[in-house]
Amino acid sequence: MIPYSEACERNKGPILEVLRRWLPPHARVLEVGSGSGQHAVHICESLPVRWQPSDRPESLDGLQRRWALVARGPGPGHQEPPIELDVRRPEQWPAGPLEAVFSANTAHIMAWPAVLDLLAGSARVLAANGLLLLYGPFSDDGVHTSASNEAFDAHLRSLDPSMGVRDARQLAREAAAVGLETAADLSLPANNRMLIFRRHRLDPGDPPTPAQ
Numbered sequence: 001m002i003p004y005s006e007a008c009e010r011n012k013g014p015i016l017e018v019l020r021r022w023l024p025p026h027a028r029v030l031e032v033g034s035g036s037g038q039h040a041v042h043i044c045e046s047l048p049v050r051w052q053p054s055d056r057p058e059s060l061d062g063l064q065r066r067w068a069l070v071a072r073g074p075g076p077g078h079q080e081p082p083i084e085l086d087v088r089r090p091e092q093w094p095a096g097p098l099e100a101v102f103s104a105n106t107a108h109i110m111a112w113p114a115v116l117d118l119l120a121g122s123a124r125v126l127a128a129n130g131l132l133l134l135y136g137p138f139s140d141d142g143v144h145t146s147a148s149n150e151a152f153d154a155h156l157r158s159l160d161p162s163m164g165v166r167d168a169r170q171l172a173r174e175a176a177a178v179g180l181e182t183a184a185d186l187s188l189p190a191n192n193r194m195l196i197f198r199r200h201r202l203d204p205g206d207p208p209t210p211a212q
């Protein structure tokens, strides 16, 4: 069976419109935690990108099955075969430099240390001025932006205390600490947001990162 997410179907349109505005043509994009692969398919049908889906081993089978079925469909984008990537394993990150890293609805599933790994890994593989785009529900200084996000957060924490809706301000501080500056914070339907961070241009005196 090929995995399918109803939520993905609802949010793929608004996400595509953000990426249409923010990604440069022919951007090389790493998607972290692709899940069912529906975003990869939808975006490659519309945008001239080179898209690299990825996920943890337990989600890779289904992702590969969707890729085999539809990846070579019509559209200007090109979808690479999915790769295994657990953000906690630095050796699994692809070599950069990339124009963008995109991840939808993953930060509240990953434990907080893995979220920090996602930020650090993105900073390593992004080219100067490359973008990290994080989609999902986020709070601000611990305050939820809607009752439904608050209930969702409580639900996640009841399932596993290491999960939970992440705080946009805390994410921005941690991102800045690894060289990712806040570029935008966009409101999207159903109380979701797209947080966009830009990899700052390295000074000539900076030590090289592994990807550069």
Ligand SMILES: C[S@@+](CC[C@H](N)C(=O)[O-])C[C@H]1O[C@@H](n2cnc3c(N)ncnc32)[C@H](O)[C@@H]1O
Residues within 6 Å of the ligand: 005, 008, 032, 033, 034, 035, 036, 039, 055, 056, 059, 085, 086, 087, 088, 103, 104, 105, 106, 109, 110, 114
């Ligand atoms: C709620 S699903 C979202 C899937 C898809 N991005 C979407 O929008 O429908 C969360 C995803 O995060 C992935 N994930 C969780 N922890 C991860 C980690 N440490 N490294 C990479 N992916 C992870 C899961 O495997 C899963 O595919």
